[in-house]
Amino acid sequence: MTRVRGGIDALLAYVRPAFMFPAVGMSAYGGALAPAPAFEWPIAALHAGTVGLALFVAHLRDGYVDGHLREEETPRLSVAAFRRSIWAGSAGVVALSGLLAALSGIVPALSTVALLALALLHAPYLDRHPVTVTVDYPVGIGIALIGGHAAQATVPATAAAVAALFVGLLAGIKVGIDRLDEPFDRSIGKRTLPVAFGPERADRIAAGLFLLTAAGTVGVGLSGTAGFLPVTPAPAVGAAFVPAACLLATARLAPERAVRVQMALTYAFAALLFLSACDSGCAGIAVVEGSLDVLGQGGLDALARAIGG
Template sequence: MSDPSVPSRTRLERRGHGLWVHVQPIFLVPGAAMSVFGTALATDISVSSGAIHAFAVCLAVYVAHLKDGYVDYYVRGEDERNPLEPREIRLAIAVATILFGLCLGLLWQFGGPIAAVATAPLLVLGYFHAPQLDTHPLTVTVDYPLGICLATVGGYATQTGTVSDTVLAVCLTLFLLLAAINIMLDRLDYDHDRRLAKRTLPVVLGPTRAQRIAWGLIGACLVVLLVSSLFGPLPTVAALAGAVPGAVTLACLVRPLDPNRLVALFIGVTYVFATMLFIAIRISG
């Protein structure tokens, strides 16, 4: 409960700081960026509907951060402090959810039902990330990649009212690559997650076996990209995008990197990979 002896201005400053702390741009921006990525894959672009979708994605991620902050401090005791009280967190989640619902209504009106249906699950993923999805080895590996793919599909559907085979192929390759990176990230938190009984893949299988699965997912990503480029919806030139993760993977297998450097390297690889895919699709019409 709020202390009535604390001045109103101090409480407002604490609340404002607490709300901003949960924004966490390093995690929020990629979701919005993939919304823009999906929007930009369309031929005719509506900036207003694209902005609404990107804002909806940000709201879903923000709900995830609010709920995660509540669980980490008030339930698990992982964080040292949380500037927001439980009822303030619940109120912030409620407001963000209402705004998200308004965005869905606008997306349905301007982008069509597919855009709204593809966007709606993002809030579910965000709200149930902790403590439900982040404790199972499968869901903790795929929830973020799935969210990124939904943001991409929703961004595209907002502009076109539909989903193309090309966009689905792009999302599948990104999903596999991001799932591999999620496993690498969980390797960094192995000791912490094991202590808290979080059943990530590195905890369940061990860091070495989990890393092998990550390499396998990257290999699957390259196979899907190659097949989609030669026989499927992606232009042939899109296969060149696979040279980046392929070369980096081979180099890391020959000369293993420190896990922290490995994660940072593959995060950068993802941005380059997505950019090359985008350019290949756009120049191919």
């Protein structure tokens, strides 16, 4: 019994919420941008859960490669246990993707299969090249958003544009994160952008990514003004301050503090883009309004009980 409990604890050590929650959250975010009449909670939960399982497979794969192949860390599981867990998790993602295909269509199913492919290829392949190690997680976030929307409705150009903007912003932030790890990555031969080009040039690349993202965000807002995209222009243009502020943080702040500021700013970016892309008929607004109605009625009932004694 103790051995079984130890194995479960070791397996759960690879459940890493800091990496899982953003991807799962972006699946829900994409679903919330869908029209309210098309939104189904079970489908949203199915897609988000499959995304989370794909991320779990990625963490297991990283643990296996870093622990047993590269010997960069102490592995929590044996080689056999890692392999069984990775195969079981992968089979689970494929099975759930098949269910998504049957219930929602091929696009949401392909999104989770694509995430599984990224999970299995990240280590020891994608994390060895400066470009792929920078963009694979941001691309995964974009795929999760598009898949979450596709699980509910046809993906419009607006959702694809929002996903692309997130990829650009997060890729810039990823360069800063890799700069923090540059000495260690260099020691193990991991060719991130700061290792391959040096910290200063990597900062310039990050600045370029932030600048492109800011320009793209303004472009989305202007497209709304011109009637090319069904977005509210003001929040989209306002969201451009986030990549601009991230660029300023890269230039002015110490690397660790810059990354913290940039990560915090992503929430403002998400909120402003949501307000821009989500009209009064989208699922996210309907959920918020319904929650406020329930809370409001609950508050009135509680007040009535208090007054009644």
